[in-house]
Amino acid sequence: MKWLSELKSHLKKTGEFWVDKAYDRYHVVTDAERGAIIRKKQLLQDRKAEIVKSIVNGRLTGIQEFKDEKKVNYISHLKWLIKQKNYFYVEEHLEERQAIFENGKLIMDRIKIKETPGNDGDSNSPKLVSRRAKGFKYNRLKAVKYADQWWDSFNPEFQGFDVDCTNYVSQCIFAGGAPMKGKYNKSSGWWYEGKSWSYSWTVANAFRLYLNHVNNHLGAVAVEKPEQLVPGDVICYDFQGDGKWDHTTFVTEKDAYGMPLVNAHTTNSRHRYWSYEDSTAWTANIKYKFYHFED
Template sequence: MKWLSELKSHLKKTGEFWVDKAYDRYHVITDAERGAIIRKKQQLQERKAEIVKSIVNGRLTGIHKFKDEKKVNYISHLKWLIKQKNHFYVEEHLEERQAIFEDGKLIMDRIKVSEASNNEADSKSMTMLAKRDKGFKYNRLRAVKYADQWWNSFNPEFQGFDVDCTNYVSQCIYAGGAPMKGKYNKTSGWWYEGKSWSYSWTVANALRLYLNQSNNHLGAVAVEKPEQLVPGDVICYDFEGDGKWDHTTFVTEKDAYGMPLVNAHTTNSRHRYWSYEDSTAWTSNIRYNFFHFPD
């Protein structure tokens, strides 16, 4: 099958691309993704980091054919070994992608799911609850261990979503021993039960609103700088800078200069640099909120 051989060759070249010095090699990706790739390479230089090894694998999930056009859905698993000073770490991304072929020739390879939230649930009416439960002691190690265990899959004990970033982060916080409060009002507190949950559990905008309140029962405190965060903390993203918070990540590691590396869902990522300049959802208007959980 010509198209399959071409897709395999494309993935191999993609792996090679990340360890060379070029910014732009291929014309089969979207302009938005090309911009994200350029920003990532520039960012690596600014961080005095380099990708010393890159591996890209693909797993087919569906094929749709119409006349001379074939759309191939697949999961791309990217692994980068990154060196920064004398420190090495592995960054990984899982992306749902679609390759488009005409007469067996690859003409487009694109990301299927945006990292920007598409959940339009009204979260402005969130009801805040009492201050932090004094019996709650946050177990960062357990939270980070959970984040690494489930970064690239769904825990079957919870509902999974196409836009799953906040649901995943909530599970990580809960794994660290955070108590739920507010059942069974979707606009109240932070909780999950069976097939029901609060907006703050699953909606990026709602969780940010909840954490930003001084009386949130989780005890989260907003800090000014990303370097003030430690593994087990949370970052919220407003990609457009329009006041609607789109994305949530969970800090699992720090780089050689003490900056956060994060895990996330939607585009499943592990040890990704916190600023998300390598995302197609990124804009120059992006805003961040940083939340620290006291021990």
């Protein structure tokens, strides 16, 4: 099958691109993704970091055929070994992609699920229930362990969503021992049970609004700089800078200069640099909020 051979070759060259600047395989991707790739390379340079090894694997999930056109859906697993000073770490992304072929020739390879924001449910500010829960001591180790266990899949004990970023982060915090509050009013507190949950559990804007209240029961405190965060903390993103918060990530590691590396869902990522300049959703108007959980 000519198309399959070409797709395999394409994935192999994708991996080679990140360690060989001379090769440009990105003529088949969208302008938005090409811009994100350029920003990622510049960001690596600015951070005095380099990708020393890159591996890309693909897993077919479906094929659609229309006369001379074939649409091939697949999961791309990108894995980079990054060196920064004398420190090495692995960054990973899972992407749902679609390769489009005409007469067996690859003409387009695009991300199926965009990193542009979307939410499950209402984004209204949830009502607070109480101040920080008494006797609650946040276990960062357990929270980060959970984040690394489930970064690339869904825990079957919870509902999964196409836009799953905040749901995933809420699960990580809960795994660290954070108690739920406010059942069973969806507009109240922060909670999950069965097939019901608060907006703050799953919706990026509602979650950020909840954390921003000084008396949120989770004990989250806004800090000014990303380097003030430690593993187990949270970053919120307003990609358009319009006051509507679109995305949430969970800090799982720090780089050689003490900057956060994050895990996330929607485009599933592990140890991604916190600023998200390599996202197709990034804009020059982006705003961030950094939340530290008191121990």
